[in-house]
Amino acid sequence: MLRLPDREDFQNFFLIARREFVTRIRSRFFQFGTLILVVALAGYIVLQAEVISKATSTVKVGFVGPAQSLAQPLQAAAASSGLTVQVHDVSSVGAGEAQVRDGTLDALVSGQPTGPDVAVKDKLDPTVEATLDGLVKETVLNQAIAQAGGDPSTILAQVARAGIHLVQLDANATRRTQSTVVGLFVAILLYTALTLYGQFVAAGVVEEKSNRIVEILLSTVRPRQLLLGKVVGIGLVGFLQLAVLGVVAVVTATRTHAISLPSVTVEAVVAGLVWFVLGFFLYALMFAAAGSLVSRQEDLASVTTPITLIIVGTYLAFFYAAANPDAPVTIALSIIPPFAPVLMAARIATGDAQAWQVAVAVVLTLIEIVALNALAARIYENSVLRVGSRVKLLEALRGGT
Amino acid sequence: MRSVPAPGLELHGLSKRYGNLQAVRDLSFDVRPGEVFGFVGSNGAGKTTTMRIVLGTLLADVGDVLWAGKRIDFEVRRHIGYMPEERGLYPKMHVGEQLVYLAQLHGLSETAGLQSANRWLERLQLAARAKDDVQKLSHGNQQRVQLAAALVFDPIMLILDEPFAGLDPEAVDSMSEVLRERAVAGIPVVFSSHQLDLVERLCDRVAIIQNGHLVACDSVDALRARGPVRLWVDAPAAPKGWAARLPGAHVIRTDGTRVLLELAGSTDDQTVLRAALATGPVHEFRRDVPSLLDIFREAMTEGRVAAAS
Numbered sequence: 100m101l102r103l104p105d106r107e108d109f110q111n112f113f114l115i116a117r118r119e120f121v122t123r124i125r126s127r128f129f130q131f132g133t134l135i136l137v138v139a140l141a142g143y144i145v146l147q148a149e150v151i152s153k154a155t156s157t158v159k160v161g162f163v164g165p166a167q168s169l170a171q172p173l174q175a176a177a178a179s180s181g182l183t184v185q186v187h188d189v190s191s192v193g194a195g196e197a198q199v200r201d202g203t204l205d206a207l208v209s210g211q212p213t214g215p216d217v218a219v220k221d222k223l224d225p226t227v228e229a230t231l232d233g234l235v236k237e238t239v240l241n242q243a244i245a246q247a248g249g250d251p252s253t254i255l256a257q258v259a260r261a262g263i264h265l266v267q268l269d270a271n272a273t274r275r276t277q278s279t280v281v282g283l284f285v286a287i288l289l290y291t292a293l294t295l296y297g298q299f300v301a302a303g304v305v306e307e308k309s310n311r312i313v314e315i316l317l318s319t320v321r322p323r324q325l326l327l328g329k330v331v332g333i334g335l336v337g338f339l340q341l342a343v344l345g346v347v348a349v350v351t352a353t354r355t356h357a358i359s360l361p362s363v364t365v366e367a368v369v370a371g372l373v374w375f376v377l378g379f380f381l382y383a384l385m386f387a388a389a390g391s392l393v394s395r396q397e398d399l400a401s402v403t404t405p406i407t408l409i410i411v412g413t414y415l416a417f418f419y420a421a422a423n424p425d426a427p428v429t430i431a432l433s434i435i436p437p438f439a440p441v442l443m444a445a446r447i448a449t450g451d452a453q454a455w456q457v458a459v460a461v462v463l464t465l466i467e468i469v470a471l472n473a474l475a476a477r478i479y480e481n482s483v484l485r486v487g488s489r490v491k492l493l494e495a496l497r498g499g500t
Numbered sequence: 501m502r503s504v505p506a507p508g509l510e511l512h513g514l515s516k517r518y519g520n521l522q523a524v525r526d527l528s529f530d531v532r533p534g535e536v537f538g539f540v541g542s543n544g545a546g547k548t549t550t551m552r553i554v555l556g557t558l559l560a561d562v563g564d565v566l567w568a569g570k571r572i573d574f575e576v577r578r579h580i581g582y583m584p585e586e587r588g589l590y591p592k593m594h595v596g597e598q599l600v601y602l603a604q605l606h607g608l609s610e611t612a613g614l615q616s617a618n619r620w621l622e623r624l625q626l627a628a629r630a631k632d633d634v635q636k637l638s639h640g641n642q643q644r645v646q647l648a649a650a651l652v653f654d655p656i657m658l659i660l661d662e663p664f665a666g667l668d669p670e671a672v673d674s675m676s677e678v679l680r681e682r683a684v685a686g687i688p689v690v691f692s693s694h695q696l697d698l699v700e701r702l703c704d705r706v707a708i709i710q711n712g713h714l715v716a717c718d719s720v721d722a723l724r725a726r727g728p729v730r731l732w733v734d735a736p737a738a739p740k741g742w743a744a745r746l747p748g749a750h751v752i753r754t755d756g757t758r759v760l761l762e763l764a765g766s767t768d769d770q771t772v773l774r775a776a777l778a779t780g781p782v783h784e785f786r787r788d789v790p791s792l793l794d795i796f797r798e799a800m801t802e803g804r805v806a807a808a809s
């Protein structure tokens with residue numbers, strides 16, 4: 100009974116998808132839910148940026164006596180490496196040390212600028228230490244050059260030009276820490292969205308089945324159109340919500356400098372959205388088929404749990420993948436369809452996925468979607484009109500009510 | 501209005517089995533354009549199964565459904581207005597929107613769907629509720645929406661499963677009126693019901709089904725005329741037991757001075773009248789026309805006897 104879809108089929112598919120999309124977008128659940136998620140995500144990123152800047156950027160240093168001549172050069176040199184040094188004039192070494200002990204000061208510099216004592220509670224910020232150390236050496240050098248009769252500024256300029264050649268052996272090291280966090284976010288969001296919207300599909304199927312509107316619909320629409328229309332309509336709602344969150348994440352992360360590499364976030368958002376589409380088709384078809392087996396919302400959990408567990412599994416696998424980015428198991432799992440959507444998206448975000456791996460994962464997932472579509476449609480067609488006790492999976496596959 | 505070619509819906513030898521249960525057995529009847537057709541049977545007799553087979557939501561094991569002389573297909577089925585027994589509407593969707601949506605799914609444009617939805621909402625006194633969620637409506641009003649859902653795309657046939665269940669008398673009247681009107685407009689209207697008085701009043705023809713098989717199918721008058729002639733005779737001056745001595749008739753029941761007689765096939769009722777007059781005055785001489793309920797009960801009994809033997 101193979102027949103190609105005609106114009107009317109497309110029209111019905113479009114009508115069904117549009118109804119699903121419009122009624123859900125209009126619901127308070129969606130509007131408030133999206134708002135809460137946006138606020139939570141933006142809030143988290145802002146908070147994160149706040150913590151990062153607090154943790155690294157301000158150091159309070161007290162100066163006593165002749166060492167005070169180091170204060171201005173330290174501030175200027177530290178600023179060029181992104182560090183703010185707050186300078187405090189302190190009356191005596193005793194008073195200064197007390198302030199270091201109680202945490203008002205991070206460090207106390209006293210004595211001669213050519214060999215100052217630096218008192219800290221337990222450790223000194225390494226940038227401050229290195230900068231200060233350099234300044235002291237420079238001061239000593241200046242004095243020595245002047246004594247030898249040279250011109251310190253000429254020699255210092257010469258020294259400044261000399262330098263090391265930096266060879267980056269692990270250029271991604273900084274990127275890695277940030278991108279692991281981004282990857283985790285992608286994994287969490289994808290896992291949540293796929294589970295939630297998949298459940299919506301299953302619940303939608305059961306709703307139509309339990310209130311019998313499916314009888315009216317199926318007298319004018321083919322089961323496959325109804326199934327696909329529902330999946331696409333609900334999927335678009337999920338896509339829209341994720342896209343909004345993605346844009347919010349990129350904008351807040353770049354504005355607040357929570358992430359120094361905006362390309363990481365953009366890449367992660369795009370990968371997340373593409374893999375949501377692929378993953379959604381994969382799981383939503385399973386969810387729809389599962390939903391068609393039961394007649395009441397209360398029975399839904401019993402049929403959808405196995406699918407939810409698969410998605411939970413892929414989410415958990417991310418933690419293994421993040422720790423072992425290049426392990427064969429990680430690569431294999433991120434390519435195999437039931438795991439690919441969450442894992443591959445997260446690995447793209449962490450920058451670990453190679454192009455060929457992504458390509459293979461996409462192709463395999465597409466193949467599985469096509470195969471699953473046929474299977475899911477069959478289960479759905481055979482069980483969606485059977486009200487009452489749960490339809491057995493084998494019966495649904497075999498057909499013939 | 502659409503005009504429907506002469507043979508409307510025909511069912512030929514439909515059978516359907518669910519596991520061990522023979523839901524429908526060799527069922528054949530037809531429904532003609534312009535007639536209201538009642539489908540009567542006990543719970544579980546196979547009415548809903550039959551309707552679903554016609555609608556194509558269920559496949560028959562054997563048998564054919566024809567429309568206008570040809571095997572019914574998806575294109576024809578799309579234009580059948582159907583009202584399932586367990587009501588099917590989206591509870592959280594506006595009444596008006598829902599009707600437009602269903603009209604569009606049945607092939608109407610958005611504008612045409614909107615016009616038609618408004619027309620039916622007006623006609624069924626639901627215009628004020630168009631923007632309410634279906635779940636906010638009373639049971640009776642939901643049923644009207646359900647009827648509107650079956651009518652909104654100008655169907656070529658109506659198949660209604662228990663449309664009157666749970667309606668108040670006023671709603672029953674307005675629904676009956678709409679069904680009659682649709683039939684007059686020339687389409688076949690099939691509905692099932694347990695309210696036999698209603699079926700009797702509304703239907704041109706009736707099919708009685710029991711255990712999945714057709715017990716009787718005819719016009720209400722013909723069904724009533726079937727079987728032996730029964731007469732109520734009240735001849736108060738007649739001697740006791742006079743009726744029992746009448747040739748070609750026997751007494752079914754006695755009620756005071758009245759007797760209910762059942763005549764043998766060849767007996768002329770005028771002979772009985774003359775015999776009664778011969779005993780003295782006759783206060784009542786009336787043909788006892790069975791109600792559809794009587795016929796239904798009798799058919800059920802016959803069916804059971806037939807099934808047992």
